Amino acid sequence: MSEVSSFASSRGKVAFDTTFGQDGAMNKIVLEHYPVSKLPEELRQGFEASATVKVVVEEENRTDASLFTYPGFAKFSDKQPPAMTIEEALENVRRSRESDRPSVTTEEAVARIRMLRDEWDDE
Template identity: 40%
Template sequence: MNKIVRQRYPVEKLPADLRDGLPAGRTVTVTVEESEPPSKEKLLHLLEEARKADPIPDDPVERIRALRDEDD
C-alpha cells in the first residue's frame, strides 16, 4: 500500500472541496493513502449476499418470464 505525506502544503493548492473551512494563507499536512482493493474472497462473499437478496433464476427463459410477468 502506498502512502504520500506532504507537510507544510499551502491551503490554496488544495482542491476546493478540501479547502472548505480552512483559512487562506495557512499550511497543512496532507496524507494520501492508497486503499487496498477488496480480496477475491470478499468480492465473492458480496456477490453471494447480493444473490441471496435478489435471486436470479438459473434458467434464462425463466428469468425473462419473471421479468415480463413483473408488470402484471
Template identity: 40%
Template sequence: MNRIVRKHFPVDKLPEELREGLPEGVEVTVTLETELETQADFDKDRFQDDLDRVRATLKQTVSLEEATHRIRDLRDEWDD
C-alpha cells in the first residue's frame, strides 16, 4: 500500500471540501493512501500464495540441535 504523510500542512491550502469544519490558520497532518482494490499491480492470487507460503514456513520447527548444526555449518563455510 502506498502512503504519503504531510505533517504541519496549512488548512488554507486544502481543497474546500477538505477544509469544511476545520478552523482557518491551523496546520493539520494529511495522510493519503491508495486503496488496494484500485492498484493495477495488486494480484490477489499471488498475494494469497505468498501469504500461504509464509504461514507454512512459520509452522516449521527446528530442534535446538538441528539449528546449532546448521549455524556451525554456515560458520565453517567461511573458515575454508
C-alpha cells in the first residue's frame, strides 16, 4: 500500500510518497523535488545548492514480518538452490522416462477430460 501526499517548501511543492508492507510498517519513503540545501552536509556534496533531488529512504536488511505470520514459513531460506547442469537435467529426464509411468497422447488426454466433464453434465 502506498500513500502520496505533498507539502510546500521554500523551493516549491515536494511530493512525499510512503510505502507500507503487509504488516503495516512503513518500509520506504520517497521525497521528490527535495531541495539540496535542506540535506545534511555529507549528502550535499556533488550537488549545486539550488538543485532539487529525489530522496529514497529504505531500511537495509529488513526482515519481512509477513514471513512469520505463518510459523512454518520462517524456516524457508531465501537462497535459491544451485542451478542444474545440462547433464543433471538430462539424467532427470532419463530417470523419469524409465519410471514406468505410461505416456499419454494428446487424444487420450482430451478424451479423458471430456469424459470427466460429461460426468458433471449428467448430474
